[in-house]
Amino acid sequence: MESTDFHHALALLDWQVELGATEAICDAPVNCYDLPQTAAKPAAAKPAAEASAAAPAQPGKPSVDAVAAAQKAAAAADTLEALRAEMQQFEHCALKRGARNLVFSDGVAGAPVMIVGEAPGRDEDREGRPFVGAAGQLLDRMFAAIGMARTDTVAPVYITNVLPWRPPQNRDPSPEEIAMMRPFLLRHIALAQPKVLVVMGNNSAHALLEKRGITRLRGTWTEAAGVPVMPMCHPAYLLRTPSAKREAWTDLLEISARIADDGSHRNSGK
Numbered sequence: 001m002e003s004t005d006f007h008h009a010l011a012l013l014d015w016q017v018e019l020g021a022t023e024a025i026c027d028a029p030v031n032c033y034d035l036p037q038t039a040a041k042p043a044a045a046k047p048a049a050e051a052s053a054a055a056p057a058q059p060g061k062p063s064v065d066a067v068a069a070a071q072k073a074a075a076a077a078d079t080l081e082a083l084r085a086e087m088q089q090f091e092h093c094a095l096k097r098g099a100r101n102l103v104f105s106d107g108v109a110g111a112p113v114m115i116v117g118e119a120p121g122r123d124e125d126r127e128g129r130p131f132v133g134a135a136g137q138l139l140d141r142m143f144a145a146i147g148m149a150r151t152d153t154v155a156p157v158y159i160t161n162v163l164p165w166r167p168p169q170n171r172d173p174s175p176e177e178i179a180m181m182r183p184f185l186l187r188h189i190a191l192a193q194p195k196v197l198v199v200m201g202n203n204s205a206h207a208l209l210e211k212r213g214i215t216r217l218r219g220t221w222t223e224a225a226g227v228p229v230m231p232m233c234h235p236a237y238l239l240r241t242p243s244a245k246r247e248a249w250t251d252l253l254e255i256s257a258r259i260a261d262d263g264s265h266r267n268s269g270k
Contacts, residue, residue, distance in 0.1 A: 066092035066180045074187035080109055083191060087164055087184055095165035095177065101128035102164050105188075108156035112259050113148060114194035114227075115139070116185070118203040118234065119163040121170050130159045135235035139200075142235070142248065146256040158192055160185070162207040178207045189225045195262050196255060197227045201234030215244075219251050221258075230255050 069092055077083035084104045090096070103120040106129045115131075123133035131139050139159075140149065148155045163173050163181050185207060189197065199205050202214045208224040209231070211217060217231040232251045233244055 064092060067183065070180055070183040074183040077187060077191070080105070080188070080191050083184065083187055090184075093165065093177065093180055095163065095167055098168055099165035100125050103128055103130050103161060103166070104164060105158065105160045106130050106132075107150035107158040108153065109158055109192055111156040111158040111192075112195040112262070113143075113157045113198060113255065114189065114192055114196070115157055115159045115198045115200060116204045116208065117159065117161040118201045119161055119170075119173050120166040122166070124161075125166040130161050131235075134239060138235040138239060142252060145249070146252050148256075158194065160188055160192075162204055173203050175206075178203065182207055186225055189227060194227060196258055197224060197229045198255060199224075199229055199231045201237070204234075205231050219247060219254070221254070228258065230258075 070090065073086040073090055074083065077086045084102070087104065088102050096102075099120070101120075103124050107115075117130055120130060121133050121135075124130055124136075130136070143149060143157055148157050150157050150159060162178060162185055164184075167173055167177070197208070199208055202212050205214055205217055206212050208229065209217070209222060214231055214233055214237075218233055220231070222229045222231070230251055233241075233248060238245050238248055
């Protein structure tokens with residue numbers, strides 16, 4: 001059998017991790033030949049209400065309302081740094097156990113535009129910053145076209161996600177995960193105090209607007225958390241559907257005009 005060198009073995013291990021493997025071996029060896037000759041027939045399923053009533057609660061493991069715990073933790077943060085710390089020690093989201101890094105934010109806190117993405121991908125999970133992969137590079141080019149950038153001190157943007165941890169295989173966030181992390185997102189918005197929110201993609205729209213259908217929602221101003229919201233198609237969608245970039249450009253011009261109008265009112269004292 002051909003030997004495997006270190007780099008080949010490491011690449012195979014990384015591939016297994018990307019597939020979602022969490023353990024290399026079982027706790028005890030399994031004898032595949034030591035199996036019952038006939039499999040036991042499964043018991044008839046009970047109605048959900050009967051099953052839940054019959055199942056006793058596990059001693060020592062009281063059920064936890066994760067949403068209520070998130071609301072309490074988020075409310076305790078009075079700065080962005082404190083909010084990051086609260087999220088870092090939040091233990092009720094299973095995504096945390098499979099992620100490399102907490103992805104909190106990037107850009108300039110207090111910027112007039114706050115972009116809300118969906119969840120970190122592989123590149124974001126590795127770097128601990130949102131929108132750093134191919135979609136993030138397109139996002140930077142999009143906002144550079146209207147004179148804004150995450151590193152700009154004159155016309156900055158601030159970027160975060162609905163979820164701070166990467167879902168396995170880049171799957172969509174579940175409704176339960178979105179509901180659990182929404183209190184942190186709302187507190188994040190309140191502390192960052194943007195003039196405009198840009199909601200990128202279906203899952204972000206679901207988290208903040210409780211609506212789906214981003215191709216229908218995009219381009220129309222709405223409101224969430226007391227802030228004007230412009231829904232837009234996610235840059236990843238634009239990479240797959242270049243024809244949609246024309247509409248995205250229209251949305252960017254709307255954002256630019258809204259910020260300029262807000263600045264003119266502020267400067268005139270209105």
